[in-house]
Amino acid sequence: MRWSHLLLGLLLAFYAKADPNATSAESSSESSREEKTDELLEEENVLVLHEKNFDNALKTFKYLLVEFYAPWCGHCKELAPNYIKAAETLKEQAPEVRLAKVDATEEKELSDEFGVSGYPTLRFFVNGNRTGHIEYGGRRDAEGIVRWMLRRMEPASVEVKTVSAAEEFIKSHESTVIGFFKDPEDADLNLFNEVALNTEDFKFAIAHKEEIFRKFGVSTDSVIYFKSPEEKYIYTGNEELGFDKDELVQFLMVNNMDIVTEYSDETAQKIFAAKIPNHLLLFINKTVEDQLLLLENFRQTAPDFKGTVLFVVIDSNGPHAGVLEYFGLTNEDIPTIRFINIEKVTKFAFNAEKITAETVRAFCQGVLDGKIKQNLLSEEVPEDWDKKPVKVLVGKNFEEVAYDETKNVFVEFLTVVSCMQMIEYTKNRTVELFSQFIDSGGVLPVDEDEEKMKADQEEDIKVEDVSSEKSKDEL
Numbered sequence: 001m002r003w004s005h006l007l008l009g010l011l012l013a014f015y016a017k018a019d020p021n022a023t024s025a026e027s028s029s030e031s032s033r034e035e036k037t038d039e040l041l042e043e044e045n046v047l048v049l050h051e052k053n054f055d056n057a058l059k060t061f062k063y064l065l066v067e068f069y070a071p072w073c074g075h076c077k078e079l080a081p082n083y084i085k086a087a088e089t090l091k092e093q094a095p096e097v098r099l100a101k102v103d104a105t106e107e108k109e110l111s112d113e114f115g116v117s118g119y120p121t122l123r124f125f126v127n128g129n130r131t132g133h134i135e136y137g138g139r140r141d142a143e144g145i146v147r148w149m150l151r152r153m154e155p156a157s158v159e160v161k162t163v164s165a166a167e168e169f170i171k172s173h174e175s176t177v178i179g180f181f182k183d184p185e186d187a188d189l190n191l192f193n194e195v196a197l198n199t200e201d202f203k204f205a206i207a208h209k210e211e212i213f214r215k216f217g218v219s220t221d222s223v224i225y226f227k228s229p230e231e232k233y234i235y236t237g238n239e240e241l242g243f244d245k246d247e248l249v250q251f252l253m254v255n256n257m258d259i260v261t262e263y264s265d266e267t268a269q270k271i272f273a274a275k276i277p278n279h280l281l282l283f284i285n286k287t288v289e290d291q292l293l294l295l296e297n298f299r300q301t302a303p304d305f306k307g308t309v310l311f312v313v314i315d316s317n318g319p320h321a322g323v324l325e326y327f328g329l330t331n332e333d334i335p336t337i338r339f340i341n342i343e344k345v346t347k348f349a350f351n352a353e354k355i356t357a358e359t360v361r362a363f364c365q366g367v368l369d370g371k372i373k374q375n376l377l378s379e380e381v382p383e384d385w386d387k388k389p390v391k392v393l394v395g396k397n398f399e400e401v402a403y404d405e406t407k408n409v410f411v412e413f414l415t416v417v418s419c420m421q422m423i424e425y426t427k428n429r430t431v432e433l434f435s436q437f438i439d440s441g442g443v444l445p446v447d448e449d450e451e452k453m454k455a456d457q458e459e460d461i462k463v464e465d466v467s468s469e470k471s472k473d474e475l
């Protein structure tokens with residue numbers, strides 16, 4: 001559940017500076033380094049790569065996906081079983097495709113070469129081109145990885161040359177997309193094909209012929225998404241700038257989703273792939289008739305915010321009731337609504353007594369306009385929070401831990417899909433400053449008296465821009 005990482009913000013982790021070895025994974029011993037050759041070895045069908053055999057792997061496999069991971073990274077551990085399963089499937093289905101992994105904490109040179117700054121980072125290589133790698137843009141479950149890799153082996157789109165071929169194409173699949181480009185050499189075609197390769201839920205075609213433009217009622221270069229042969233949506237981009245990749249992806253995702261999405265394993269992928277940072281979540285117990293009726297009120301408001309806020313419903317009586325916990329909610333709080341911005345990691349509690357179309361609209365607009373104050377939520381302190389070298393911090397215990405003046409506090413920010421570096425919190429430990437630090441995603445608060453010292457300190461403190469890294473990784 002990906003909100004979980006965000007909501008609390010921040011499953012925070014810290015360790016005492018006095019014991020720097022406590023969290024570092026078994027570091028490579030000199031002897032194992034020496035044993036490395038260009039031989040390709042596998043662990044559970046995943047190639048284990050390092051600087052010595054990396055080139056060999058590139059030469060041997062036409063399509064190679066490489067995961068750069070850190071042994072301590074929770075998201076990497078989550079990915080591992082899916083990655084192994086995908087590796088096994090692909091090895092059987094397509095011998096020229098292989099999945100590989102690199103321990104980025106050991107292979108500093110490789111991770112520098114490929115600009116690895118968060119974990120896991122997945123890079124895709126074709127035809128052994130070491131410099132022309134691209135970022136993995138698919139889902140992180142086994143099926144998603146397999147589909148993304150197989151998709152990379154086909155042409156991104158097919159050309160429909162006649163009106164009847166276009167009509168056939170639209171009928172042949174559930175979700176189809178036709179790119180209309182007058183000029184077969186148009187620069188936006190590359191962008192269109194790149195999007196096509198990364199959004200596997202759709203089938204893509206291109207059309208250049210005037211008669212096809214006419215038939216579908218477009219006069220300029222456009223993209224039409226056919227949710228069904230009858231229901232279509234048109235994207236025309238910007239008159240001067242042409243198409244925008246993120247905009248096109250968002251256009252497809254938003255129109256592909258229902259106006260209100262019920263949260264499930266499957267829809268979670270779409271929710272997070274839509275790249276819309278604002279989510280409005282309705283929590284109801286679907287077996288209660290009165291609460292089901294609220295869904296209708298929620299649904300009425302959704303079209304007003306299409307493209308700006310995703311409307312999601314969570315059944316407190318269903319398999320994803322765990323989401324409640326991450327919002328600090330219990331069954332007694334249901335029905336209720338929460339707003340979260342997953343980029344800024346800000347969350348807002350519903351402020352009206354009744355859930356009506358009007359109160360939902362007012363709340364949603366109020367948050368967007370910055371008129372509603374965010375609230376700091378917390379879950380209960382996990383029982384084993386201090387049993388391991390890396391402590392888990394939640395709102396309720398962070399004061400106690402963060403204010404322990406005998407230790408320096410390192411906060412590890414876990415974002416939606418990747419683990420970031422640790423950031424040392426060195427400032428005055430007041431609740432305000434510390435929560436500011438957390439909500440900002442790791443920007444150390446500026447202390448007026450300490451402005452002068454700041455310059456010196458900046459050299460030692462590495463602040464990662466969590467939000468930009470996240471958006472880059474998320475597609």
Ligand SMILES: *[C@@H]1O[C@H](CO)[C@@H](O)[C@H](O)[C@H]1NC(C)=O
Pocket residue numbers: 018019020021
């Ligand atoms: C950490 O590990 C290094 C080498 O493995 C060792 O030299 C050092 O003494 C250790 N430090 C502590 C505080 O245990």
Ligand SMILES: *[C@@H]1O[C@H](CO)[C@@H](O)[C@H](O)[C@H]1NC(C)=O
Pocket residue numbers: 129130131132133
């Ligand atoms: C590798 O990819 C880069 C970037 O796409 C490209 O400029 C270069 O020509 C490619 N090299 C080969 C050998 O194909």
Ligand SMILES: *[C@@H]1O[C@H](CO)[C@@H](O)[C@H](O)[C@H]1NC(C)=O
Pocket residue numbers: 285286287288316317331
């Ligand atoms: C949902 O409502 C039903 C019917 O009133 C009740 O039996 C069930 O315990 C409720 N579930 C939760 C999680 O509150």
Ligand SMILES: *[C@@H]1O[C@H](CO)[C@@H](O)[C@H](O)[C@H]1NC(C)=O
Pocket residue numbers: 428429430
């Ligand atoms: C931290 O801030 C508080 C309140 O502004 C102040 O009273 C206290 O002296 C500060 N402590 C340190 C170590 O700067």
